[in-house]
Amino acid sequence: MPDAPALSRPAPETCEDAVRDISDSDISDGRSHQSHRGVLMEDLLGKVALVTGGGSGIGRGSALALAAAGVHVAIADVDRDRAMAVADEASWRGTDCFGMALDVNDLTAFETARDVILRRLGRIDIVMNNVGVVAAGLPEEIPLHEWERTMSTNVLSIVRSNATFLPLLLEQGSGHVVNTASAAGLFQYEYERMPYSVSKAAVIALSEALALYLHPRHVGVTCLCPGPVATNIRQQMTFSGAPVRMRPPIKGMTPADPMAVGDLVVDAIRNDRFLVLTHPELHELLVERAMDPEGFLAARIRSIEEG
Numbered sequence: 018m019p020d021a022p023a024l025s026r027p028a029p030e031t032c033e034d035a036v037r038d039i040s041d042s043d044i045s046d047g048r049s050h051q052s053h054r055g056v057l058m059e060d061l062l063g064k065v066a067l068v069t070g071g072g073s074g075i076g077r078g079s080a081l082a083l084a085a086a087g088v089h090v091a092i093a094d095v096d097r098d099r100a101m102a103v104a105d106e107a108s109w110r111g112t113d114c115f116g117m118a119l120d121v122n123d124l125t126a127f128e129t130a131r132d133v134i135l136r137r138l139g140r141i142d143i144v145m146n147n148v149g150v151v152a153a154g155l156p157e158e159i160p161l162h163e164w165e166r167t168m169s170t171n172v173l174s175i176v177r178s179n180a181t182f183l184p185l186l187l188e189q190g191s192g193h194v195v196n197t198a199s200a201a202g203l204f205q206y207e208y209e210r211m212p213y214s215v216s217k218a219a220v221i222a223l224s225e226a227l228a229l230y231l232h233p234r235h236v237g238v239t240c241l242c243p244g245p246v247a248t249n250i251r252q253q254m255t256f257s258g259a260p261v262r263m264r265p266p267i268k269g270m271t272p273a274d275p276m277a278v279g280d281l282v283v284d285a286i287r288n289d290r291f292l293v294l295t296h297p298e299l300h301e302l303l304v305e306r307a308m309d310p311e312g313f314l315a316a317r318i319r320s321i322e323e324g
């Protein structure tokens with residue numbers, strides 16, 4: 018493990034500024050050490066993380082929890098001001114945290130982010146792919162371009178991230194990838210946000226296959242499947258056609274606190290846990306579905322019919 022990077026550098030305004038700011042002498046070879054016990058990362062002190070969508074909600078909660086665990090965090094968000102604000106907050110925890118503008122739809126932006134982080138912090142250990150957008154409407158009324166936008170932002174963003182960061186993690190022989198899916202991808206309880214739930218089911222499948230590949234290579238994978246969380250997610254929802262209602266996976270679920278979700282993420286990285294649920298009752302539903310898929314679907318249809 019290289020020495021922890023200096024903590025005193027001022028945050029760059031943009032990725033481009035950060036590239037300009039940093040001299041070649043800051044670059045390390047990014048090589049390292051395997052975790053001494055498989056893929057466990059019990060000691061996070063001095064590790065380096067990237068959190069996409071880190072400017073709000075679950076990304077913010079995770080960035081702050083990682084910083085509190087001693088991790089240097091690059092907070093990336095399409096909204097640069099949000100990323101910078103969270104970086105300021107995270108820096109109070111005493112690690113080197115900085116914000117950057119990054120649109121997860123842009124492969125080049127990922128590559129720039131990778132270069133900025135390596136130049137500034139010398140390594141990357143944890144990649145949290147956290148961005149998700151929601152397109153709502155009846156199945157026949159959501160236009161194709163909303164499907165394309167959702168799949169690009171929620172699923173192909175992780176493909177872009179993998180292409181950028183997996184070679185580094187594989188070469189190191191250590192690290193951890195966290196993908197934020199959703200309870201909406203675990204099983205279907207509504208039809209009003211189909212591009213979203215389909216994209217999140219894809220994130221779960223992608224994460225599971227990735228774990229098969231990466232775990233023997235000493236890189237951990239976590240798939241975060243939150244139920245409702247009190248965030249700003251509604252700000253970026255799009256609605257097509259007739260108004261639709263938003264249903265939770267289970268009636269009356271209490272929204273989780275994004276800071277508590279951040280703690281769950283850190284715990285999962287430390288202990289190399291794959292599936293993270295924010296609400297334990299989701300687990301009971303998964304068991305119910307596995308025991309009786311026909312009965313489970315019939316119960317969901319009844320529940321929608323009854324309103």
Ligand SMILES: NC(=O)c1ccc[n+]([C@@H]2O[C@H](COP(=O)([O-])OP(=O)(O)OC[C@H]3O[C@@H](n4cnc5c(N)ncnc54)[C@H](O)[C@@H]3O)[C@@H](O)[C@H]2O)c1
Nearest residue numbers: 070072073074075095120121148149199245246248249250
């Ligand atoms: N809030 C919930 O109830 C809930 C439930 C299940 C899953 N999730 C998932 O959690 C993740 C985080 O969502 P949240 O609830 O914290 O929402 P949020 O809106 O509070 O935060 C999302 C952040 O992502 C940023 N963002 C949006 N598009 C981006 C892009 N193209 N590139 C980079 N950044 C972008 C936004 O600016 C925002 O800061 C999403 O994947 C979401 O699907 C949320």
